Amino acid sequence: MSKHLKEAEIIPYLDARLSDAERQRLDRHLADCSACRTQMAEFRALLGVLEEWKAVEPSPAFDAAVRERLRAQPEPLPRWAWLRLRPAWGAALVVLVMVAVGLWQLTSPVPLQEQGSAPERAQVEPTVVPDTAPETASAEGDSLELLDDPVLLENYELLAEFDVLFEPVQANNKKDQL
Amino acid sequence: MAKTDEEWMLRLQAGDDHAFDHLLGKYRAPVVHFVYRLVREPALAEELAQEVFLRVFRARRNYRPRAKFTTWLFRIATNVALNALRDGRMRRWGETSIDAEDADPQVAQLSVPGPTAEQRLLEAERARQIRAAVESLPEKQRLAVLLHKYQDLDYAEIAPILECSESALKSLLFRAYEALRVKLRPLAGAQP
Numbered sequence A: 001m002s003k004h005l006k007e008a009e010i011i012p013y014l015d016a017r018l019s020d021a022e023r024q025r026l027d028r029h030l031a032d033c034s035a036c037r038t039q040m041a042e043f044r045a046l047l048g049v050l051e052e053w054k055a056v057e058p059s060p061a062f063d064a065a066v067r068e069r070l071r072a073q074p075e076p077l078p079r080w081a082w083l084r085l086r087p088a089w090g091a092a093l094v095v096l097v098m099v100a101v102g103l104w105q106l107t108s109p110v111p112l113q114e115q116g117s118a119p120e121r122a123q124v125e126p127t128v129v130p131d132t133a134p135e136t137a138s139a140e141g142d143s144l145e146l147l148d149d150p151v152l153l154e155n156y157e158l159l160a161e162f163d164v165l166f167e168p169v170q171a172n173n174k175k176d177q178l
Numbered sequence B: 001m002a003k004t005d006e007e008w009m010l011r012l013q014a015g016d017d018h019a020f021d022h023l024l025g026k027y028r029a030p031v032v033h034f035v036y037r038l039v040r041e042p043a044l045a046e047e048l049a050q051e052v053f054l055r056v057f058r059a060r061r062n063y064r065p066r067a068k069f070t071t072w073l074f075r076i077a078t079n080v081a082l083n084a085l086r087d088g089r090m091r092r093w094g095e096t097s098i099d100a101e102d103a104d105p106q107v108a109q110l111s112v113p114g115p116t117a118e119q120r121l122l123e124a125e126r127a128r129q130i131r132a133a134v135e136s137l138p139e140k141q142r143l144a145v146l147l148h149k150y151q152d153l154d155y156a157e158i159a160p161i162l163e164c165s166e167s168a169l170k171s172l173l174f175r176a177y178e179a180l181r182v183k184l185r186p187l188a189g190a191q192p
C-alpha cells in the first residue's frame, strides 16, 4: 500500500488545491486505506460543522459611522514622516563627509595616490558584512514576496505601509462614556 | 472591465473617494465577521471593523500594491482585533454591556418567534461549542482557521498575514483542524 496521507496535503486536498497528479495519488491511497479514508471523511464533516457558527452582520449605519469617525478624528501626523527627511539628511551627511575628507587630505602627510591603493583602503574601511539573506527568507516560491525578499525587509516604504498597524487610533469616546 | 482591489486602492490613493465606498461595500461584512469571531462582542466588533477602515483610509498614500489588498486589509484587521483583546477593551465592554453570551446573534434569535424554538436552542448550543473549540486553539492556529475557513482566503493571502511560509501554513491548518476534529467529533456525528 502507498504511504499514508501527509499532514500538509490533507487540507489542500479538501480545498481542491492539489495538482491532478497529486490528487490522483491521494485518491488511489484513499481507495486502499480505510484509516485515511475515515480521517478524510471526518475532516470533511468538520468543515461542514464549522459552517454552523454564524457571525454578526454590519449595521446599516456602518459606512456612515466610518465617514463620521474620519471627519471627527483629525488625521494624525504619520509616524514615518521623518523618513521623508531622509534625502535631505543624507545630502547633509555627504557634504559633511566630503568636508571632513578634504580637511584630512589637506593635513595628511601621506601622498594622495597612496591613499587610494587597495591595501590601505582595506584598513580604513570596516569589514564588509556578507549580504546573506535572513533565515526567514525561504525559497518557497514567488507568492510570498513580502517575506522572501530580504531587501524588502530593509525597505522603509514597505515598513511604513505597515506602520499604520501600530499607529494609535483614539478610542471612540462616545463608547467610553457608556 | 472589473477592477481589482489593488486598482481600487490605487484610485483611492489618487484621491478618488468613490474607490473607498467600493472597498467598504465589498469588505465591510468580511471584516465585521472576522473581527466578531475574534472578539465575539457584536458592538465591539462593529467599532473595531470601523477602525480597520479608518486605518485603510489613512494609510492610502503609503499603500503599495506589492501585497494583495486582502492580505494588507486582514493584517490590519488582525492587528486591530488582537490589540483590542490585549489592551482589555474586551473586559471594559464585558462590564458595561450585556453579557457576550446574550449578544451572540444565534442566542439573540431565540427571542424571535418562530416555528422551532427548540431547534434554534439546539443550533445556538452547537454554535457555542464550535466557538469554544475555535477559541481554545493557540492564537496563530485560530487566526489561520478564521482566515481559511471563514474568510475563504487562499494560502498565498494568509501566509503573509501570519508571517509564515505557505508550507508552514498548511501544517498549521492541519494541526488546527486536527484539534477541532477531535473536539467537535460529537457534533459531526449528529448534524442538526
Ligand SMILES: [Zn+2]
Pocket: A003, A004, A005, A029, A033, A034, A035, A036, A037
Ligand atoms: Zn492511509
